[in-house]
Amino acid sequence: MEPIGADIVLKTLLEEGVDVIFGYPGANTLPLNDRMADSTIRHYLMRHEQAAAHAADGYARATGKVGVCLATSGPGATNLVTGIATAYMDSTPMVAITAQVNSDLWGRDAFQETDIIGITMPITKHSFMIRDANQIASSLRQAFQLASTGRTGPVLVDIPKDILSARCGEQPKKAPKAQPKRIENREQLERIAQALNRSERPVILIGGGVKLGDACTQMSEFIQKAQVPFVTTMMGIGSVASANGFNLGFIGTHGNELANRMIHQSDFILALGARFTERSTSVIDEFAPLATVAQIDIDPTSIGKNVKVDFPFVGDIQEALAALLPLIVPRERNAWLERIRTDRQTLEEKLTDGGCGQAGSLIRKIQAAMPRETIVVSDVGLNQIWTVRTWQTHSPRSLLTSGGMGTMGFSVPAAIGARVGAPDREVVVICGDGGFYMNIQELATISAYGLPIKVVVINNGHLGMIRQIQDLFYDARFTTSDLGDRVDLTAVAKGFGVPAERVAVDEDPTEAIARMSAAAGPYMLEAMVDQNQYVYPIIPPGCSNVEMICGK
Amino acid sequence: MAIEEHTISLLVNNQPGVLSRIAGVFSSRGYNIRSLCVAETTNPEISRITLTSKAESDFTEKIKKQLDKLVDVVSVTDFTGAPSVQREMMLISLRLTEENRKEILRAIDVFGCRVIAMSEDYLIMEITANKDKTAAILRYFEPFGVEEMNRTGAIAVFRQKRDE
Ligand SMILES: Cc1ncc(C[n+]2csc(CCOP(=O)(O)OP(=O)(O)O)c2C)c(N)n1
Numbered sequence A: 001m002e003p004i005g006a007d008i009v010l011k012t013l014l015e016e017g018v019d020v021i022f023g024y025p026g027a028n029t030l031p032l033n034d035r036m037a038d039s040t041i042r043h044y045l046m047r048h049e050q051a052a053a054h055a056a057d058g059y060a061r062a063t064g065k066v067g068v069c070l071a072t073s074g075p076g077a078t079n080l081v082t083g084i085a086t087a088y089m090d091s092t093p094m095v096a097i098t099a100q101v102n103s104d105l106w107g108r109d110a111f112q113e114t115d116i117i118g119i120t121m122p123i124t125k126h127s128f129m130i131r132d133a134n135q136i137a138s139s140l141r142q143a144f145q146l147a148s149t150g151r152t153g154p155v156l157v158d159i160p161k162d163i164l165s166a167r168c169g170e171q172p173k174k175a176p177k178a179q180p181k182r183i184e185n186r187e188q189l190e191r192i193a194q195a196l197n198r199s200e201r202p203v204i205l206i207g208g209g210v211k212l213g214d215a216c217t218q219m220s221e222f223i224q225k226a227q228v229p230f231v232t233t234m235m236g237i238g239s240v241a242s243a244n245g246f247n248l249g250f251i252g253t254h255g256n257e258l259a260n261r262m263i264h265q266s267d268f269i270l271a272l273g274a275r276f277t278e279r280s281t282s283v284i285d286e287f288a289p290l291a292t293v294a295q296i297d298i299d300p301t302s303i304g305k306n307v308k309v310d311f312p313f314v315g316d317i318q319e320a321l322a323a324l325l326p327l328i329v330p331r332e333r334n335a336w337l338e339r340i341r342t343d344r345q346t347l348e349e350k351l352t353d354g355g356c357g358q359a360g361s362l363i364r365k366i367q368a369a370m371p372r373e374t375i376v377v378s379d380v381g382l383n384q385i386w387t388v389r390t391w392q393t394h395s396p397r398s399l400l401t402s403g404g405m406g407t408m409g410f411s412v413p414a415a416i417g418a419r420v421g422a423p424d425r426e427v428v429v430i431c432g433d434g435g436f437y438m439n440i441q442e443l444a445t446i447s448a449y450g451l452p453i454k455v456v457v458i459n460n461g462h463l464g465m466i467r468q469i470q471d472l473f474y475d476a477r478f479t480t481s482d483l484g485d486r487v488d489l490t491a492v493a494k495g496f497g498v499p500a501e502r503v504a505v506d507e508d509p510t511e512a513i514a515r516m517s518a519a520a521g522p523y524m525l526e527a528m529v530d531q532n533q534y535v536y537p538i539i540p541p542g543c544s545n546v547e548m549i550c551g552k
Numbered sequence B: 001m002a003i004e005e006h007t008i009s010l011l012v013n014n015q016p017g018v019l020s021r022i023a024g025v026f027s028s029r030g031y032n033i034r035s036l037c038v039a040e041t042t043n044p045e046i047s048r049i050t051l052t053s054k055a056e057s058d059f060t061e062k063i064k065k066q067l068d069k070l071v072d073v074v075s076v077t078d079f080t081g082a083p084s085v086q087r088e089m090m091l092i093s094l095r096l097t098e099e100n101r102k103e104i105l106r107a108i109d110v111f112g113c114r115v116i117a118m119s120e121d122y123l124i125m126e127i128t129a130n131k132d133k134t135a136a137i138l139r140y141f142e143p144f145g146v147e148e149m150n151r152t153g154a155i156a157v158f159r160q161k162r163d164e
């Protein structure tokens, strides 16, 4: 049988190391779905294209490989948009393949024709419109290359149905991968090392780029040698084990008070793979007023985007750290470390349960009941902050969360991708009732494939984070944030074929958690939490990182 | 930061969609493109885009980095402040009357414009000059009643090879 475009797509994907696709078919993807019957690539049939994109994202975050999703033209493609944007904001390597209407119909407002390349232009690294079957292999290879190198991110490939169906001959062989550039600007790294060596109150700021650049081992080594305390952004959590003695926590609006205080007092910041968004810095003019800043990032546009940088360095973080390590002279900074020690102590005494109340203790119990290598996937809202502040990470790819985009509904489908990518690890979802509704249909996917994912819904009957903001900053006028208590979520989960139970967190949830962790298959735990349980401290809008408040 | 006019020149792959990606870099950051000129280079696979935009003085550096990131952008050059020759072409059509005809023809001569078409009561001229000069010429002719004006926006080349 002479190969058609669809065969070339599958063959090229295989060559790129793809073994799974998360997708949803339509008439225009069918040539591809049809040929999957003869391919070793597994296609996971999701229940919504948004979920397919989040699953590909979760797969990539859990494995470090490029995640692949597939959708049909028109509504299928537009349903991917939120998932692609989520991946873009957190720089997840991803290739989204969309089928397009036949090329002779372009521009005629044909049935299910949309300009998906135009729609996704601001949320992709690049995109390809395939115009000829002979371009399929080369464009797809380029898409994988782009998605997985430099600052990683999503790339979209749009392929018309007629090209998927077209007979085509042998495609050109795979070109050898370009060698990554070696470090050019060594002197700048020497300057950074000198500045760090000279500093009295240094802090390392770890962003998501450290994980993306596969530099976590080097990062831990560096911290150990330099004996310098570190803070992270939310995306940087997990790069270095939580239990590391130099860990001050994560900075920003919902961050740890210790981290916010110490970066504010620092005289030198070494930032790696962090772009200093306002979520992390709060009011930018008041951020770390005493510090000189060195910033290392693979993306030149991230450097100096938000803060003034004294020592910029563009390059691969792993290589930069390897080059920096021998230049670091460990020195005693007793006054600084002592100040941190005492502050840590006072703050811990002030803040019981790390500011996460009932939910915090629930999450600690869940972690205690699960194996050490468990992957936790959070949703967005209070549940996210409770999770990222409470969960103790031991390895880099074990806490997945939508940071830059803050996409509610991310957790359940991303967990599917994570589990498919890491079948030896347990996967726990922690989400809010609001976010749970947003991709609730994916319980059907979990149940259809028998994926043993544990879904914990922290049910406070409200859009809790919105409610907290209203409580604090809108005179407690609670409009539009009440989800009510009329839905029996355990019955819904059971309806999807997922065993479920409800537990009140203020009664002891330990046994319910034990039943969940012992379950061989999927499980849903609905944990009832009081609507007035919030996250503290929090930085009010318009305030600096040291103006955290602990209540009204 | 001071607001100034920047002239940027890009070499890009001659492909559909490239211009909208470039426009997106400007529009998503709230910058307005004031003039834009696109044409193939001696290599038909590569086009040159010359554009101008008004912005703060660190604009070019930031925008340049963003443009450099686009896959289809081959190179980005900033002409702002560099020794360069810049030209734009302008076409002006005017109504001629008994009273103004002489003065208009004299001015055309003085400014070095070219008359492209002329009849009893109507004239079209062409001017190629740098933007300051085209602006001054336009200002001069405006009181005579400019019927139509159209201009290309700037194109530029460096005055010397940059590595000299
Ligand atoms: C798709 C989406 N829509 C809206 C928001 C704005 N938002 C942020 S947190 C939040 C409330 C989340 O409620 P829930 O999922 O119940 O979590 P909780 O805060 O109660 O833990 C909302 C609406 C968002 N982040 N994402």
Ligand SMILES: [Mg+2]
Binding pocket: A381, A432, A433, A434, A458, A459, A460, A461, A462, A463, A464
């Ligand atoms: Mg809620």
